[in-house]
Amino acid sequence: MxxxxxxxxxxxxxxxxxxxxxxxxxxxxxxxxxxxxxxxxxxxxxxxxxxxxxxIKDEFVYHEMISHVALNTHPNPKKVLVIGGGDGGAIREIIKHPGVEKAVLVEIDRRVVETSKEYLPEIAGALDDPKVEVHYEDGIKFVKEHKNEFDIIIVDSTDPIGPAVGLFEGDFYRNCYEALKEDGIFVAQTESPYYNEELIPKVQKDIRSLYPITKLYLAFIPTYPGGCWSFTMGSKKYDPEAVDLSTRPSYPTRYYNHGIHKAAFVLPNFVCELINK
Ligand code: AAT
Missing domain, CATH: 2.30.140.10 (Spermidine synthase, tetramerisation domain)
Structure with a gap:
């Protein structure tokens, strides 16, 4: 059957x-x-x-792209925070970067971490690395209580429903800005440009109101609606498109490379219109 x-x-x-x-x-x-x-x-x-x-088949695209674009934009990322992402895929990518000293995961649902460790070791395997610290709490509360601490914050959240609603709101973004150091970088998964004509421009406006450099980039993920997925980056100092990637460390990846880093910011016209709506 x-x-x-x-x-x-x-x-x-x-x-x-x-x-x-x-x-x-x-x-x-x-x-x-x-x-x-x-x-x-x-x-x-x-x-x-x-x-x-x-x-297992397509996770590498999302986890590499949510992590390495910011990790290679920042010249010296040492302390990285992931909100959500209890499967551990983003953490696995972050600790590939040789400069990272600490990766902090804040996942609201302990069971996502526990079951991922049990059933998805290929994705969750890095969660027990000594550089990794795991907190089971609401990311909204966590960022309120941390100031000027992280080089990079990655929001690997569920879609904007249930406990993740607040992870797409202005107050949360302001608290992330304050939790970042003076040259910090913020990245969030921001859904499909085909189906989120309201959400994507709203997030752009919120992030632009905080960061001098705000950009959207894309990756291709077959199992997410539309297949074309967006990430929104806010950066206090470093421009992801201007960085000299030849100065950055190399490590194995299956989707991300220096060409993809630059190309991901080249947007189709309908997406340009969306972010300037
Ligand atoms: N790595 C790809 C998997 C995810 S899961 C996103 C995680 O965010 C879930 O484990 C969920 O429990 C967690 N989460 C939701 N809200 C909060 C919160 N407020 N604080 C901390 N963690 C939270 C992303 C999939 C994207 C799906 C696209 N369709």
Whole structure:
């Protein structure tokens, strides 16, 4: 008998279905419904509230692109904060960078971390590295309590529903700005330009009101709605497009390279219109 899992509702009128060969784990956590399934097409997948979070086949694109663009824009990133991202994929990428001394993960749902360690070791394997510190709390509260501390803040959040709503709001962005050092860089996943005509310009405005350098960049992720995914960067000092990447350290990646770093900021006209709306 065939079993299919369907992501439906996050983009009205769209459903994304994947054939499932085995359901390995399902539970209702304190915050959300969590499922780990095996699929013939994407390998093992993590779902939260019936929405695809990550999977073995394409996770490298998202995790490399949410991390390395900022890590290579900053000349000397030592202390990096990730909000959300309990699967550990962004953390795995961050600690590849030889200059990073501490990577702090603030995930609201302890069960996402625990189940990722158990079922997705390829993604979560770096969470036990001695450079990594994990806090189980709301990222909104955490950033309020930290000032002038981080070189980079990465918001690897769920879509703007449930506990992640506040991670797309002005107060949170202001607190992130203050939690960054004077030359810090902020990056957030900001959904698909095809389906978020309200959200993307709103985030651009909020980030522009804080940072002298605000940019959007894109990557291609088959399992997220639209396939074309956006990231919004706010930088206090360093321009990601002006940086001399030949001075940056090299380490193995499967999607990110110096050409992609520059090309990701080249936007189709409809996306340029969206960010200037
Ligand atoms: N690495 C890709 C996976 C994610 S999951 C995002 C994580 O953000 C989830 O584990 C969720 O529990 C956590 N989260 C949500 N709200 C908060 C909060 N307020 N504080 C801390 N952590 C939070 C991203 C997938 C993107 C999906 C795109 N469709």
């Amino acid at each position: 065939e079993l299919w899992y369907t992501e439906r509702g996050i983009v009205p009128g769209l459903a994304l279905s994947v054939e499932v060969s085995k359901v390995l784990h399902e539970e209702q956590t304190e915050f959300q419904h969590l499922a780990i399934v095996d699929t013939p097409l994407y390998g093992r997948m993590l779902w939260l509230d019936n929405i695809i979070m990550t999977n």
